[in-house]
Amino acid sequence: MNTEVNVINLSYLAAFLEASGHIGIYRYTNKKNGDVYYTTSVRIHNQDERLMRWLQETFGGYVHKVKENPNYPMYRPELIWCPKAQDIVELGSILSPYMFIKKRDLELMVKIRLTYVNNNKKWMKSGISTNDYEVIEQREIAYKEFKEIFEQRLNHKRKHNRDKT
Numbered sequence: 400m401n402t403e404v405n406v407i408n409l410s411y412l413a414a415f416l417e418a419s420g421h422i423g424i425y426r427y428t429n430k431k432n433g434d435v436y437y438t439t440s441v442r443i444h445n446q447d448e449r450l451m452r453w454l455q456e457t458f459g460g461y462v463h464k465v466k467e468n469p470n471y472p473m474y475r476p477e478l479i480w481c482p483k484a485q486d487i488v489e490l491g492s493i494l495s496p497y498m499f500i501k502k503r504d505l506e507l508m509v510k511i512r513l514t515y516v517n518n519n520k521k522w523m524k525s526g527i528s529t530n531d532y533e534v535i536e537q538r539e540i541a542y543k544e545f546k547e548i549f550e551q552r553l554n555h556k557r558k559h560n561r562d563k564t
């Protein structure tokens with residue numbers, strides 16, 4: 400991540416993340432051994448290559464293109480920017496004061512990522528399973544709160560769409 404990130408750039412990033420971004424926390428269970436994994440993601444979706452180039456130049460990370468799906472002709476191809484996994488905690492921490500709607504989502508994601516342990520095996524990409532019950536409980540509490548926030552937003556959106564008709 401660029402070490403010279405300023406207030407204006409953070410404000411822009413917060414606005415784009417609020418409007419066309421996604422913060423995700425996911426829980427997976429290994430069917431073979433029952434281990435539970437928590438993973439996180441931060442993404443901004445857009446079709447403007449200039450915006451994506453600016454995000455990558457300013458905050459690092461990756462840009463990839465999602466191809467058009469012939470099964471869904473109404474969806475146009477888009478670009479997705481994702482920060483580097485090792486930058487997510489730092490970026491989330493400095494971005495939080497500029498967030499509004501998705502602020503708590505970001506805080507919960509950072510909270511989970513701070514429980515990851517560096518064992519030099521793609522540690523920042525996925526939620527390494529652990530036997531530490533305190534860590535498991537911290538992750539589960541954050542995940543459940545995140546899920547509740549997500550459900551509330553979804554229900555609000557459904558209600559809003561029903562009221563339109």
